[in-house]
Amino acid sequence: MRKRLLILGGGTGGTLLANRLRHRLDEEQLQIEVVDRDDRHVYQPGLLFVPFGLADPGEIVRPRRGQLRRGIGFHQQEIDAVSLGEQRVQLADGSSLPYDVLVVASGARLLPQETEGMLGAGWNESVFTFYDLDGATKLREALDRFEGGRLVVDIVDMPIKCPVAPIEFAFLADWFLRERGVRDQTEITLATPLDGCFTKPIASKHLTYLLDEKGIEVEVEFSAGEVDGAHGRLVSYDDRELPFDLLVTVPLHGGAAYVERSQGLGDSLGFVPTDPHTLQAHTASDVFAIGDATDLPSSKAGSVTHFEGEVLAENIERFLVGRELVSRFDGHSNCFIETGFGKALLIDFNYDHEPVPGRFPTAAGPLPLLRESRLNHLGKLMFQWLYWHVLLPGREIPLIGPEMPTAGKKTPITA
Amino acid sequence: MSTLAIETDREGFLLHADQWTPELGAEIARENGIDELSDRHWLVINFMRDRYLATGSAPSIRSLGKESGVPIKELYRLFPKGPAKLAAKIGGIPKPKGCI
Numbered sequence: 003m004r005k006r007l008l009i010l011g012g013g014t015g016g017t018l019l020a021n022r023l024r025h026r027l028d029e030e031q032l033q034i035e036v037v038d039r040d041d042r043h044v045y046q047p048g049l050l051f052v053p054f055g056l057a058d059p060g061e062i063v064r065p066r067r068g069q070l071r072r073g074i075g076f077h078q079q080e081i082d083a084v085s086l087g088e089q090r091v092q093l094a095d096g097s098s099l100p101y102d103v104l105v106v107a108s109g110a111r112l113l114p115q116e117t118e119g120m121l122g123a124g125w126n127e128s129v130f131t132f133y134d135l136d137g138a139t140k141l142r143e144a145l146d147r148f149e150g151g152r153l154v155v156d157i158v159d160m161p162i163k164c165p166v167a168p169i170e171f172a173f174l175a176d177w178f179l180r181e182r183g184v185r186d187q188t189e190i191t192l193a194t195p196l197d198g199c200f201t202k203p204i205a206s207k208h209l210t211y212l213l214d215e216k217g218i219e220v221e222v223e224f225s226a227g228e229v230d231g232a233h234g235r236l237v238s239y240d241d242r243e244l245p246f247d248l249l250v251t252v253p254l255h256g257g258a259a260y261v262e263r264s265q266g267l268g269d270s271l272g273f274v275p276t277d278p279h280t281l282q283a284h285t286a287s288d289v290f291a292i293g294d295a296t297d298l299p300s301s302k303a304g305s306v307t308h309f310e311g312e313v314l315a316e317n318i319e320r321f322l323v324g325r326e327l328v329s330r331f332d333g334h335s336n337c338f339i340e341t342g343f344g345k346a347l348l349i350d351f352n353y354d355h356e357p358v359p360g361r362f363p364t365a366a367g368p369l370p371l372l373r374e375s376r377l378n379h380l381g382k383l384m385f386q387w388l389y390w391h392v393l394l395p396g397r398e399i400p401l402i403g404p405e406m407p408t409a410g411k412k413t414p415i416t417a
Numbered sequence: 418m419s420t421l422a423i424e425t426d427r428e429g430f431l432l433h434a435d436q437w438t439p440e441l442g443a444e445i446a447r448e449n450g451i452d453e454l455s456d457r458h459w460l461v462i463n464f465m466r467d468r469y470l471a472t473g474s475a476p477s478i479r480s481l482g483k484e485s486g487v488p489i490k491e492l493y494r495l496f497p498k499g500p501a502k503l504a505a506k507i508g509g510i511p512k513p514k515g516c517i
Contacts, residue, residue: 159477159478159479160477195478201514223498223499225478225489225493225499227489227490227493239489239490239492239493240493240497240498254479269480270480270483270484271479271480271483299514
């Protein structure tokens, strides 16, 4: 009998999973339906470039429907809640959709309203975020007008999407303001709740060195509790103050609102408790999760979602015929880190192995790991093409699979 | 059990959660500048510890604020600097990991 797979969210994870499964199973075996509230698929890595005029808002958005293979249904609907017991998803218009298998792929949601004062005086005037298209676009105007002063880049708290993006923003701001001739009149500070600029010690050391070289201050263990836009102050819970003329904030993240409304589906932050290796939700065997929507201790990043997609497609196929799931996902993550001046670093890691220096094998030749190079910057730019033409259609990237490669990595000798 | 047998990591977090006792918690608190643990302190410490023993990971400061019923501002008054970290240390469980 034909089964019905419902995928909630038509972003990176939902799209690539739908396409992979449509390729593997025909419509007689599996009906695939994707639900999303809008038809705008944003290439999120491009958001970093918008404030610096390196990408135009229009060129990083495409229709969601257009990214789905033939034979995949698309419902443009707001989701009200999931009824786990009834195997049904309630939609905001009062109708509902049944499922045999459900995948939560709704990503993470920005919660600026959860930080006192963030949406108050100065929001989108001196207080910005580049984590959505509207904010990134407005920040571009503010950076064009910026004549120097105190620029603070702040991560309110973890988890966030793309944990390296705030560091990249600081690097690119250094480059951009230098080009504009106002860097000497500018102090750049990166404030983070972590005890270093990045949680992985070896990469953190390399990145701290680069931040230092570029004259970017780092304020560690800074847990922002209040934004006072009227007086240009960012105040931590332990009453430390960072004055700013321009604040670029990464607001708190949570899961989709309907996850919070659905009895038993999410944790207190709205993320779905998920098996780290099979991607099955803890709550019910017919529910799976992918990408930023999970509670996994991996990066909330497109590369992670891509690697998860391969494992999840296999597991859904297995689940449909009652076979045992494979515990194959290892937390593999692979990120280019823009460092400004046309260069970038590359890091590659998983649940157990932190990013280390060395070389990363690709079909086009090895890329240096944890070292600035022009090649990595080109890799980052090329990735946008790969995203639309290889990742989303659910094709494989040659040589780069879900398991993290160890070849080429200089593994540190542990004492 | 003599405190000499208690193993900790470099930052002073207990390596074995089962070696912990409330008395040891009070001693770690004093070493970290909290002379007297109030009921509110214990509420947070026990919440952290129970959660760790049940799930294998300690809650972040945000989940702690949402689920323990103690607002984040108060958590910072009770456990200055890093509430989740300090409460974990006093409660004898590993340092909470920031997700990456």
